[in-house]
Amino acid sequence: VEDRYVAIDMGGTQLRLALADRDLNLCSVVKESTDHSRGPESIVDQVQRMLEEALQESGTEGKALQRGVVASPGPLDTQTGIVHGAPNMPGWEGEVHLRSMLEDRLQIPIQPVNDANVAAVGEFRRGAGRGTRNLVYLTVSTGIGGGVIVEGRLLEGSKGMAGEIGHMTIDMHGPTCNCGNIGCLEVLASGTNIGRRFREALAAGGTSAVTEWLDGRGATAADVARGAAEGDHLASTVWSDCMEALGFGVVNCIHIFNPDMVVLGGGVTNAGDLVFLPVLSVVDRYAMVLPREGVGIVRAELRDNAGLYGAASLAIEAMETL
Amino acid sequence: VEDRYVAIDMGGTQLRLALADRDLNLCSVVKESTDHSRGPESIVDQVQRMLEEALQESGTEGKALQRGVVASPGPLDTQTGIVHGAPNMPGWEGEVHLRSMLEDRLQIPIQPVNDANVAAVGEFRRGAGRGTRNLVYLTVSTGIGGGVIVEGRLLEGSKGMAGEIGHMTIDMHGPTCNCGNIGCLEVLASGTNIGRRFREALAAGGTSAVTEWLDGRGATAADVARGAAEGDHLASTVWSDCMEALGFGVVNCIHIFNPDMVVLGGGVTNAGDLVFLPVLSVVDRYAMVLPREGVGIVRAELRDNAGLYGAASLAIEAMETL
Numbered sequence: 001v002e003d004r005y006v007a008i009d010m011g012g013t014q015l016r017l018a019l020a021d022r023d024l025n026l027c028s029v030v031k032e033s034t035d036h037s038r039g040p041e042s043i044v045d046q047v048q049r050m051l052e053e054a055l056q057e058s059g060t061e062g063k064a065l066q067r068g069v070v071a072s073p074g075p076l077d078t079q080t081g082i083v084h085g086a087p088n089m090p091g092w093e094g095e096v097h098l099r100s101m102l103e104d105r106l107q108i109p110i111q112p113v114n115d116a117n118v119a120a121v122g123e124f125r126r127g128a129g130r131g132t133r134n135l136v137y138l139t140v141s142t143g144i145g146g147g148v149i150v151e152g153r154l155l156e157g158s159k160g161m162a163g164e165i166g167h168m169t170i171d172m173h174g175p176t177c178n179c180g181n182i183g184c185l186e187v188l189a190s191g192t193n194i195g196r197r198f199r200e201a202l203a204a205g206g207t208s209a210v211t212e213w214l215d216g217r218g219a220t221a222a223d224v225a226r227g228a229a230e231g232d233h234l235a236s237t238v239w240s241d242c243m244e245a246l247g248f249g250v251v252n253c254i255h256i257f258n259p260d261m262v263v264l265g266g267g268v269t270n271a272g273d274l275v276f277l278p279v280l281s282v283v284d285r286y287a288m289v290l291p292r293e294g295v296g297i298v299r300a301e302l303r304d305n306a307g308l309y310g311a312a313s314l315a316i317e318a319m320e321t322l
Numbered sequence: 323v324e325d326r327y328v329a330i331d332m333g334g335t336q337l338r339l340a341l342a343d344r345d346l347n348l349c350s351v352v353k354e355s356t357d358h359s360r361g362p363e364s365i366v367d368q369v370q371r372m373l374e375e376a377l378q379e380s381g382t383e384g385k386a387l388q389r390g391v392v393a394s395p396g397p398l399d400t401q402t403g404i405v406h407g408a409p410n411m412p413g414w415e416g417e418v419h420l421r422s423m424l425e426d427r428l429q430i431p432i433q434p435v436n437d438a439n440v441a442a443v444g445e446f447r448r449g450a451g452r453g454t455r456n457l458v459y460l461t462v463s464t465g466i467g468g469g470v471i472v473e474g475r476l477l478e479g480s481k482g483m484a485g486e487i488g489h490m491t492i493d494m495h496g497p498t499c500n501c502g503n504i505g506c507l508e509v510l511a512s513g514t515n516i517g518r519r520f521r522e523a524l525a526a527g528g529t530s531a532v533t534e535w536l537d538g539r540g541a542t543a544a545d546v547a548r549g550a551a552e553g554d555h556l557a558s559t560v561w562s563d564c565m566e567a568l569g570f571g572v573v574n575c576i577h578i579f580n581p582d583m584v585v586l587g588g589g590v591t592n593a594g595d596l597v598f599l600p601v602l603s604v605v606d607r608y609a610m611v612l613p614r615e616g617v618g619i620v621r622a623e624l625r626d627n628a629g630l631y632g633a634a635s636l637a638i639e640a641m642e643t644l
Contacts, residue, residue, distance in 0.1 A: 075610065075612050077612060084612060133480065134479055134480050134484075150472055150477060151478075155472060155579070156473075156580070157456055157579055157580025157581065157613070158455065158456050158580055158581065158582045159580055159612060159613065160580070161580040161612060161613045162456075162578065162579050162580040163578065164577040164578065164580075164610070164613070165577075165578060167577045167610065168490075168574045168577055168578060169492050169570045169573060169574055169608075170491050170492060170493075170494050170505075171492075171493060171494050171495065172492050172493050172566070172567060172570045173493065173495070179610055180608060180610070181573060181577075181608045181609070181610070182570070182608060183492075244494070245494060248491045248494045248504070251491060251503060252490045252491055252574075255486040255487075255489045255490055255503075256484065256485065256486065256487060256490060256578065257477070257479055257484050258478070258479025258480055258481055258482070258483040258484040258486075259479065259480065260480045286491075286502060286503040286504060287503070288397065288486070288489065288501055288502070288503070290397050290399060290406060290481060290483060291479070291481065291483045291486070
């Protein structure tokens with residue numbers, strides 16, 4: 001029986017599960033909307049059903065399963081496998097013993113890992129970062145998550161919480177972030193916050209053609225991007241302020257990690273050049289010459305599958321280093 | 323003949339050299355004022371003389387020497403061993419091929435490593451960081467240098483330039499740093515900049531009892547610290563602004579690296595509680611609970627010898643991984 005690894009991507013919207021072989025081929029992928037009906041319990045049930053489905057679909061015997069990694073919502077302590085009050089998961093109040101819940105149910109070793117860290121590994125192994133050794137990954141979405149690869153290995157830190165680049169202060173006199181810190185990259189440049197900053201600018205008396213298509217609903221980052229692309233003044237101002245912040249975030253990553261590559265993913269990066277041109281402009285102006293030289297600042301490639309490739313890759317790695 | 327390693331700490335003021343055995347005992351330490359008379363050439367001459375002195379003094383045969391590491395001024399590319407225009411070294415204009423110059427002269431393999439990175443290794447192996455696995459070291463002195471230990475190994479990055487925590491933007495609307503970037507930790511909180519901020523506050527019309535003892539000379543960080551300790555209002559305000567910035571720098575390190583410990587060294591930390599109390603206050607208020615929990619924020623222990631212990635340790639490590 002050939003070894004198989006279980007990769008699980010536990011998102012607030014979608015739950016994905018795959019079986020992978022030792023060469024990181026995904027042999028069977030199952031996707032469902034996340035079932036929040038009974039908090040973590042219903043999700044663990046769902047994972048078990050999806051695993052059975054994947055085994056059947058691919059004709060894999062249960063005893064082929066070696067271990068699994070789950071791209072998990074945070075804040076997660078990887079040492080204990082406990083998630084502490086995940087804000088995006090309804091019903092996950094207090095401590096959720098995700099590792100032990102999954103291990104009890106699936107009967108194989110399971111390691112939960114912060115979802116942005118997992119995606120970083122995915123992009124490193126199979127995405128934009130193939131062939132690099134030192135990589136910084138940022139996902140600019142509802143929040144801003146990060147993951148760092150150092151000499152080919154995920155930077156974990158003492159509790160598996162390293163890489164929280166979204167919660168790096170870049171404006172110490174700026175607004176308060178959801179995390180309680182001041183002027184984090186996330187509160188200045190995440191999708192949610194791009195929308196918020198634009199709505200605040202409107203509320204402060206700004207006028208914008210964007211309101212014409214909003215029809216009374218609140219503006220989102222996509223609206224601000226569209227407005228900026230169409231040359232609307234207020235949208236352009238807010239958008240460029242946010243992208244400037246993101247640019248300084250990338251400068252910091254270059255100075256702190258001296259990487260080969262910075263990979264930007266997440267919904268906001270769908271705006272393409274509208275993101276990359278201003279970010280590159282800040283980086284080229286403000287990063288130190290030597291560490292900046294030769295660093296690719298590129299778009300993530302794997303999208304939805306970054307989590308599955310990353311989780312499978314970490315499961316295989318864990319097996320190899322046992 | 324027992325193996326010996328050469329540790330060199332090449333500072334702008336002092337040059338230090340030691341021989342070390344495989345167990346990281348420094349067997350012979352030589353110190354001199356750095357000879358800048360002929361730029362890098364005179365320093366290399368000096369290193370050669372000091373090495374001969376150390377060999378004689380300790381009765382060591384030249385053939386015992388395995389390799390050396392030099393804690394080098396930056397900016398340094400460790401891949402090439404070239405220093406690119408070190409601002410604190412008179413006569414080091416343009417490229418200085420430090421590795422090849424030293425190897426030609428000393429006839430053993432020599433690796434130059436960024437001085438703050440070397441000091442981080444020293445504190446990790448023999449100083450405040452003994453027994454940790456993940457450590458962030460900051461030296462708050464003329465500038466602010468940094469070094470990071472990840473799972474027991476120095477974070478190098480692709481050109482050995484990682485750990486430039488002093489050049490992390492924490493106030494994107496702040497003043498321009500010497501490095502060209504905006505609102506770096508260094509331009510907000512290094513010794514030189516503490517003095518500058520105080521002098522600017524005076525020039526802007528502030529009054530302070532500190533001027534009484536200055537006797538017309540410019541105030542330094544030590545003067546600001548003394549004024550703050552004595553309750554002078556202007557000195558206290560400037561000092562606490564600077565320490566707040568340093569606190570946000572430490573918060574960022576905790577979020578980015580999830581370390582076991584943050585070690586603060588350099589001349590400014592001689593002010594003791596005047597540094598640590600405000601820094602801890604920012605950290606306890608703004609860092610996320612889980613990564614902050616259990617992280618010691620402590621003073622460096624080795625002072626002048628951090629560079630020698632670090633350099634010796636890296637030389638021994640390089641031998642072991644050959």
